[in-house]
Amino acid sequence: xxxxxxxxxxxTGFLGSGKTTILGHLLRQSGFSxxxxxxxxxxxxxxxxxxxxxxxxxxxxxxxxxxCCKIRTDLALxxxxxxxxxxxxxxxxxxxxxxxxxGLADPAPILQTLMTDTSIAGRLVLGGVVTTVDTVTGVSxxxxxxxxxxxxxxxxxxxxxxxxLNGPAQxxxxxxxxxxxxxxxxxxxxxxxxxxxxLFSAGLYDPHARSLDVNSWLGEERHSHARHDADIQTYTxxxxxxxxxxxxxxxxxxxxxxxGADLLRLKGIVNVAESPDRLAVIHGVQHVFHxxxxxxxxPSNDRSSRIVFITRRxxxxxVEALFEAIAAEVADxxxxx
Amino acid sequence: xxxxxxAWRVAGAVERSRDGAIVIRGARKDIRIHPAPxxxxxxxxxxxxxxxxxxxxxxxxxxxxxxxxxxxxAANRVRVALTALVPY
Numbered sequence: 150x151x152x153x154x155x156x157x158x159x160x161t162g163f164l165g166s167g168k169t170t171i172l173g174h175l176l177r178q179s180g181f182s183x184x185x186x187x188x189x190x191x192x193x194x195x196x197x198x199x200x201x202x203x204x205x206x207x208x209x210x211x212x213x214x215x216x217c218c219k220i221r222t223d224l225a226l227x228x229x230x231x232x233x234x235x236x237x238x239x240x241x242x243x244x245x246x247x248x249x250x251x252g253l254a255d256p257a258p259i260l261q262t263l264m265t266d267t268s269i270a271g272r273l274v275l276g277g278v279v280t281t282v283d284t285v286t287g288v289s290x291x292x293x294x295x296x297x298x299x300x301x302x303x304x305x306x307x308x309x310x311x312x313x314l315n316g317p318a319q320x321x322x323x324x325x326x327x328x329x330x331x332x333x334x335x336x337x338x339x340x341x342x343x344x345x346x347x348l349f350s351a352g353l354y355d356p357h358a359r360s361l362d363v364n365s366w367l368g369e370e371r372h373s374h375a376r377h378d379a380d381i382q383t384y385t386x387x388x389x390x391x392x393x394x395x396x397x398x399x400x401x402x403x404x405x406x407x408x409g410a411d412l413l414r415l416k417g418i419v420n421v422a423e424s425p426d427r428l429a430v431i432h433g434v435q436h437v438f439h440x441x442x443x444x445x446x447x448p449s450n451d452r453s454s455r456i457v458f459i460t461r462r463x464x465x466x467x468v469e470a471l472f473e474a475i476a477a478e479v480a481d482x483x484x485x486x
Numbered sequence: 487x488x489x490x491x492x493a494w495r496v497a498g499a500v501e502r503s504r505d506g507a508i509v510i511r512g513a514r515k516d517i518r519i520h521p522a523p524x525x526x527x528x529x530x531x532x533x534x535x536x537x538x539x540x541x542x543x544x545x546x547x548x549x550x551x552x553x554x555x556x557x558x559x560a561a562n563r564v565r566v567a568l569t570a571l572v573p574y
Contacts, residue, residue, distance in 0.1 A: 154573040263569055270568030353572055402564050403545050407552060408493065409562030432571050436562035439571040467489035478529070478544045 155232075157246040157263060157273045158349045162281030163290050163297040164252030167310030170341035171281060171348075172249055181345040185231055185243040187224070189251050224248075224259065225266040232272050245276070245349065255296055256280075256303050257413060260434045276352040277305035281338075284315045287322045291329070295380075301329045302381045302459050303414050303434075305366075306348065309337045329381050332368030332457060353430065353442070363430060363448045367416055367457055381413070384465045386456040386472060391422035396479045400472050401431070401438060408463045409436030417456030418448070431456070487519070490548060496555045515554045519547060 162168045172188075175181045234240045250256060256278055263273060280300045283290065287309075290297045301307060307326055309318050318337075326335060336343060353366040397419060404412055415433040419441070429441035458468060487508055488500045498513030510517040518533040528540035532550045541547045552559050 154570075264567035265565055265569070267568055271570070273569055274573055275569065275571065399543075399545055403548065405564040406561045407490075407548065430571065437565045437567050439567045439569075442571045462495075464489060464493050467493035470489045474544050482529075 153272075154274050155244060155246055155272060156276035156349070156352060157228075157248065158276030158352070159248050159250060159256050159259060159278045160281070161250040161254060161256045161278060161300045161304075162252065162308075162310075163283070163294060163300065165286070166252065166281040166283040166290075167308075167338065167341060168249050168252070168281050171308065171310070171338055171343060172247070174338075174341045174343070175247075175345050175348070178345050181245075183241065183243050184245045184247055184345075185235075185240075187227060187246065187248045189224075189249060189254065224262055225268055228263075228266075228273070229268040232269065246273070247349070253296060255299055257299070257434055260303075261437045264434065264437050264439065274352065276349055278303055279306045279308060279348055280304035280333075281308045281310050282322070282326065283311050284309050284318045284322060285311050288319065288325060291322075291325050298329055298381055299413065299461075301326060301333075302383075302461075304330055304333045305352070305368075307333045307335045308343060308348070309335060310341070312337055313340050329383075330459065331383055332459075334368075353432070363418055363444070367418065367455065381459070381461050382463070382465065383457065383459045384468075386417075386458065386468060387453055388420075388472075389453045391420045391425065391452075392454050392476070393422045393479055393483075394424075396472075396476045397421065397429075397431075399475050399479070401433065403471060403475065404468070405433070405436040405438070408460070411461040411463050412436070412458070413461055414459040415456060417454065419454040419456065420452050428452075487551070490551070491555075494552060494556055494559075496552075498555065510551070510555075513555050514557075517551060517554060519551070 160168050160172065169188075172186065176184070176186070228246070231240070231243075231246070235242060248259065250259060260275070260278070263269070263275060280303075282301065291301065307330070312318065323335070336347065353363065404415075412433065412435055415431070417431045419429045419431060421429050424443070427443050427445050428447050429443055431441050432439045458465075487510065491498050491500065491510070491513075496513065498510045501509045501511060503509050503518070506521065508519040515535050520531040520533070522529055522531050522540070525540075528542055530541040530544070530547045532539050532541050532547055534550070534554045539550060541550060549561065
């Protein structure tokens, strides 16, 4: 494995949900000391960076505009510049990057930029998406703001904030979060304080342990208890029989073609028929997919394929029917050959 | 096909005709889909407003039907991420 690869995580959440407060506390933790932070603000005059007391080991890039729609190129250039400065010894040797998005940002295009830009590919590995939710206004915000729903739906971890103002989280809020994303563990920040290791260990790869935690990353057990929102749905496609590689390819290609924008996130482990001794880990955000990661060991004795979908109005029945139809056609053609 | 119309949020009813074709009615165009089992290359024939086109696979059928029914349709092509999911 390449040693000098840097995990990059996204800290998102709606306006006023406590992202900057959490970041301010994180930057005071020793475990967070070698972290580079990019704060994205939306507006002519940025303020968030003034609210964060950064140690000398952290540096902050301030941008005006929204990362998800206006300055995606700037993000890639900024990251490229940071990596070059790090390599040249012109800045502290950070070993993690965190992007704090603006409260109005859609995290999916940001993830796509991180996944597809040639200037930063090979140097970064996706950490995870952490979404803050304000317990005082969370229910109404999630009801009113589509982007806040998407921020929650795509999260690997959810952090409840402002519990000191509102007491324990309301059951209605917890239900809503479970409807939108049952797979993400829900954590609590105490006046912005939360353990950094706990927060940013959300990716498939744990850079500290240098190991893979497939089950935790997949969150499939939690997704299996998901309730459905009218717009955003999470569900799991489970197949006990091995899946032919061409079936999987056609299935993913068709999903991306017909519902790319609504395929918020897809994560899965697949038993590929042609490679029975190892499992394939797949991950996609809208129409961008990672090449499968091949693992030599299954996380348990269960060899079934499990693909978790987080979608916006993509019916589970269509996904199931599409998979079955493609699998049947591939089998039919194979017999004919 | 019923599920596909629902997924695409496109109006129309799907029926099976006596000759085994899949017929989509009530949509912007009249569409019939015939299996072509005797042709090993082109497995389907899609007839849209009387014009026949061959389709090599179910995936191609879906693309033709969607293009005919959904004026907002703009196919996304899969892009493969350059950044690794785990370090090399």
